[in-house]
Amino acid sequence: MSNKKVILITGASSGMGKISAQDLIKAGHIVYCVARSVDKMQDLAQLGGHVMKMDVTNEADIESVVAKVMAEQGRIDVLWNNAGYGLYGPVEELSMEQVQAQFEVNVYGVARLTKAVLPHMRAKKAGLIINTTSMGGKIYTPLGAWYHASKHAMEGYSDCLRLEVAEFGIKVVVLEPGMIATGFNQGVNDNFSHASKNGPYKRLVNAYLRAMEKGMDGGSNPSVISNTILKIIDAKNPKTRYLVGQNGKLLVYMRRILGDKAFDRILMSQFK
16 A cells, blocks of 8 residues: 555454454555554454554663664554553552553553653654543543553643654644453453452442443444544644544533533432
8 A cells, every 4th residue: 555654553353453463454554563462463464464562661662663663664654552441449549560560551650651752753753642641631520540540641641742753743632532341341340459449439339330231242342442543643733623423522521511410410310
């Protein structure tokens, strides 16, 4: 293909990262797929993807991956910062080690990799950086303080970065998924400790878990993310934000027009 791009994707071992990587490879792009578990990406390698181990909290991993892409391709056209996870639980009960780990992956990991890639994009005077935040970067839910804080942080980070790098021909886009059927809910469910389910916040914790279990298989098909990523990459002048997936636009709109207390009441009515 004449418009073949060199794309680096984090969090490519599962969920929307893996599915999007598959579709980008099939579309003819040169795709570097990175995650902590190489074994889970062998199907991407068989499709023609370049699979490498990378932990976004590890500086040596990041330097090695970026150096390899540059040595083999001479450029990185698109960086999609997609790796992340959701830490949920009562603020009082989560340890600061857990909180720090959440930010190490969801915020500082993005910053580390972006800093490593930017000099190469500046040299080419071109590039596209896509940061996955969430509708959770615009709204909030009980028990998700640190996950939402990390995604709100990425919203602000991305806006500032967009202004700073524009003069170098680099674009920054925020991808804000709503509910996507990727197993995220199961991951959140697994975060809750036995102590939380039986501690001072047990009423809210167990009501939340019941609500999560009802929606465990819910959400939009991950193809909505893949289609959006393809659209962003192909666009000459992409939008600054793409809010896609089940309930995303609805909840963000409600948050904006209702105000805090009304939105609080609607949220908490789901966790009785």
